[in-house]
Amino acid sequence: MTQPWLKGLRDYTSVNNISPVPDNIQGYHTTFRVQQKSPPNIRRRAIFKGWLIEDEALHKIPDFKQKRLSLPFIQIKSQSTNQEIRLFFQRGEQQDKPTTGHFFSYGLSIEATVPWF
DSSP: OOSGGGGGGTTTOOOOOOOOOOSOOOEEEEEEEEOOOOHHHHHHHHHHHTSSOHHHHHHHSOGGGOOOOOSOEEEEEOTTTOOEEEEEEEEOOOBSSOOOOOOOGGGOEEEEEEEEO
16 A cells, blocks of 8 residues: 555545444445536537537537536546546445445446445
């Protein structure tokens, strides 16, 4: 954990030993990423797929129609493109029993649950 790539995270995180899950958990939840659909991306896809031409896309998909997500997020910067990206997260419904599954990018899963405490 002393590697240089963690330098920017040390002000915002605390790294400790792994602790056992407490006995009094409140249930199990999935936690997954939600991608915000921005008008420029929707327009680009519509043009690429041939659904609309560029002028139609600008008229039918204006910027002011963008829906704002009210979910928690973190903002990260891509090391390859230097682009800033917001990763939005959503917690799934509470379940009484744990469910196994695959964890994908950022340690998230839409199928596997984690204890909630």
